[in-house]
Amino acid sequence: MRFLLSLMAALLIATPAMADRIKDLGEFQGVRSNQLVGYGIVVGLAGTGDDNLEYTVQSVRGVASRMGLQLPAGINPNLKNAAAVMITADLPAFAKPGQRIDVTVSALGKAKSLRGGSLILTPLQGANGQIYAMAQGNLVVGGLGAEGADGSKITVNIPSSGRIPDGASVERAVDTGFENSPYLTFNLADADFTTAQRVATAINRRFGAGAADALDAVSVRVNAPQGAGVRSTLMSQIENLDVDPAEAAAKVIVNARTGTVVINSAVRVSPAAVTHGKLTVRISEQPRVSQPAPFSQGQTQVVQNSAVGVDEEKRPMFLFSPGPKLADIVKAVNAIGASPSDLVAILQALKEAGALKADLVIL
Numbered sequence: 005m006r007f008l009l010s011l012m013a014a015l016l017i018a019t020p021a022m023a024d025r026i027k028d029l030g031e032f033q034g035v036r037s038n039q040l041v042g043y044g045i046v047v048g049l050a051g052t053g054d055d056n057l058e059y060t061v062q063s064v065r066g067v068a069s070r071m072g073l074q075l076p077a078g079i080n081p082n083l084k085n086a087a088a089v090m091i092t093a094d095l096p097a098f099a100k101p102g103q104r105i106d107v108t109v110s111a112l113g114k115a116k117s118l119r120g121g122s123l124i125l126t127p128l129q130g131a132n133g134q135i136y137a138m139a140q141g142n143l144v145v146g147g148l149g150a151e152g153a154d155g156s157k158i159t160v161n162i163p164s165s166g167r168i169p170d171g172a173s174v175e176r177a178v179d180t181g182f183e184n185s186p187y188l189t190f191n192l193a194d195a196d197f198t199t200a201q202r203v204a205t206a207i208n209r210r211f212g213a214g215a216a217d218a219l220d221a222v223s224v225r226v227n228a229p230q231g232a233g234v235r236s237t238l239m240s241q242i243e244n245l246d247v248d249p250a251e252a253a254a255k256v257i258v259n260a261r262t263g264t265v266v267i268n269s270a271v272r273v274s275p276a277a278v279t280h281g282k283l284t285v286r287i288s289e290q291p292r293v294s295q296p297a298p299f300s301q302g303q304t305q306v307v308q309n310s311a312v313g314v315d316e317e318k319r320p321m322f323l324f325s326p327g328p329k330l331a332d333i334v335k336a337v338n339a340i341g342a343s344p345s346d347l348v349a350i351l352q353a354l355k356e357a358g359a360l361k362a363d364l365v366i367l
Contacts, residue, residue, distance in 0.1 A: 023246035023247060023248050024246070024247060024248075024249055025243065025244055025245070025246060025247075026190070026203055026206070026207075026242055026243055026244070026245050026246075026247055027243035027244065029192055029193060029194075029199065029203065029247065029249060030190060030191050030192040030193045030222075031190070031191060031193075032182065032188055032189065032190055032191070032239060033182075033188070033189040033190070033191055033223075034097075034180040034181055034182045034185075035097045035098075035180060035182065036097055037094045037095060037096050037097060038094070038095045038130055038131070038136075038178055039092065039093075039094060039095075039130070039131070040092065040093045040094070040095050040128040040129060040130055040136055040137055040172075041090065041091065041092050041093075041128065041129060042090070042091040042092075042126045042127055042128040042129060042139060043063075043088070043089075043090060043091070043112075043126070044088075044089055044091055044109075044123055044124055044125075044126030044139070045060070045063050045064060045067055045086055045087070045088060045089070045123075045124045045126075046086065046087045046089050046109065046111075046115075046118055046121035046122065046123050046124070046143065047085060047086045047121060047122055047124060048085060048120060048121050048122045049084070049085045049086065049087060049115070049117070049118065049119075049120060049121045050085070050117075050119075050120055051084045051085060052084070052087075052115060052116040052117040052118075052119070052163075053083055053084045053085050053086045053087040053115050054083055054084075054086065054087045054088060054111075054113040054114050054115050055083060055084050055114060056083050056084075057083070057088065057113045057114060059088060059113070060083050060086060060087065060088045060113060061083060063088055064083060064086060067124060087111050087112070087113060087115035087118060087121065088111075088112040088113050088115075089109045089110060089111055089112055089115075089118070089123070090109075090110050090112055091107050091108070091109050091123070091126055091128060091139050092107065092108050092110075093105050093106065093107040093108065093128055093137065093139070093172055095130070095136055095137065095174065095178065097178070097180060098177070098180070099174045099177065099178070100174065100177055101174050101175055101176065101177060102173065102174065103173075103174045104170035104171075104172065104173060104174070105137065105170070105171075105172050105174060106167060106168065106169050106170060106171060106172075107123075107128070107139045107167065107168050107171040107172045108165065108166075108167050109123055109143055109165065109166050109167070109168060110164065110165040111164040111165065115164055116163065116164065117145070117163035117164060118143050118145050118163065118164060118165065118166050119143070119145040119163055119166075120143075120145075121142075121143050121145075121166075122140075122141065122142050122143070123139060123140055123141055123142075123143065123168060123171070124140065125138060125139070125140040126138070126139045126140065127139075128172060130178075134176065135175060135176065136174065136175060136176045136178070137172040137173060137174050137175055137176075138172060138173055138175055139168065139171050139172035140168075140171065140172075141168040141170075141171040142168065143166035143167070143168055144166055144167050144168065144169065145163055145165070145166035146161050146162075146166070182232075182235060182239075183230070183231060183232035183235055184230060187225050187226060187227050187228060188225070188226040188228045188235065188238075188239065189219075189223050189224070189225055189226070190203065190216075190223070190224045190226060190242070191222050191223050191224075192221075192222050192223075192224075194252075195220075195221040195222045196221055196249070196250050197218070197220075197221045198250035199247070199249045199250045200218040200219075200220070200221055200222065200223070200224055201218050202247050202248060202249070202250070203216070203218070203224050203247050204216040204217055204218040204224050206245045206246070206247045207224070207226060207242055207245065210241070210242075210245055211238075214227065215227055226238075226242065251269075251270050252268055252270060253270065253362075253363065254268065254270040254271045254272065254361055254362035254363065255267075255268055255270075255271070255362055255363045255364075255365065256268075256271055256351060256360070256362050256363070256364050256365065257365045257367065258348050258351065258364070258365070258366050258367065259366075259367040261367070267362075268362075270362070271360075271361065271362040272361045272362070273354060273359050273360055273361065348366055351364055352364065352366075
């Protein structure tokens with residue numbers, strides 16, 4: 005614990021302030037991936053499918069009818085080798101028809117494993133209901149499962165989910181609108197008014213006054229000429245400009261389960277006195293037997309003999325001077341040998357007393 009706190013302090017204090025590229029601070033509005041989803045059927049399973057679930061039977065009948073095959077009424081196919089699945093994928097920004105993307109396939113019903121299965125051609129839709137890709141191919145499943153005749157079984161990872169690398173072909177491009185919108189908008193990943201102003205200043209310094217304005221703590225509006233080619237060049241130049249982001253808000257993150265503590269360099273503590281002790285109560289039972297004298301007609305009795313002791317570990321009180329820095333906080337915590345759970349209690353007490361000038365996040 006002491007080593008971990010010291011290491012965190014060394015990393016956060018010794019690291020000099022460095023400029024970041026604008027592209028590392030956020031992204032342009034509209035230049036984003038889009039989620040796709042679809043419903044399909046996986047076939048070719050080794051008896052680990054849905055086993056005649058009603059909606060799986062309906063799906064197989066629909067697939068068969070598209071191929072010109074009509075199953076007789078009242079006859080259900082054996083679907084131990086088929087499974088209903090949901091297909092998900094991310095459509096990257098500016099993806100063009102003909103490009104390939106990865107898809108994830110997950111069992112929807114009772115299928116125990118999708119290992120060895122093949123996905124039948126399935127359309128993938130966006131949030132607007134339009135079809136943007138078609139998925140098909142053999143699954144790569146990282147998990148496996150085995151079951152014995154006596155009911156014993158073993159499962160490794162998740163065999164009911166798999167991926168198809170390059171399993172979908174893009175059929176429709178998403179209109180981002182960046183080439184003909186009135187202006188470009190750059191959105192910061194973390195809201196900060198100071199950082200937004202510095203991004204706008206860097207753009208104005210490079211392209212002239214009035215080229216960019218900070219709209220709020222997240223968005224920076226950039227005036228840009230019309231045309232995809234011109235704007236692509238402009239966006240490339242803006243992304244590579246260097247900006248000194250504002251110092252992050254003071255924050256302390258404690259994971260009491262793993263003993264991990266992260267304290268950033270902005271944390272300050274007001275003058276406060278802290279003491280930490282450990283109280284141990286010991287109770288031991290040593291029963292003894294009371295034997296009556298000979299011919300006294302007495303009875304043997306068990307007499308309880310309890311020993312109770314209290315030990316309190318004495319630890320000195322330490323004082324935080326006005327506005328101590330991260331190194332001072334780490335030294336003080338290490339001086340009392342606080343465990344992760346003890347540290348959580350100390351930080352909570354400082355926060356309640358108004359001495360800890362930071363957001364306290366306990367995981």
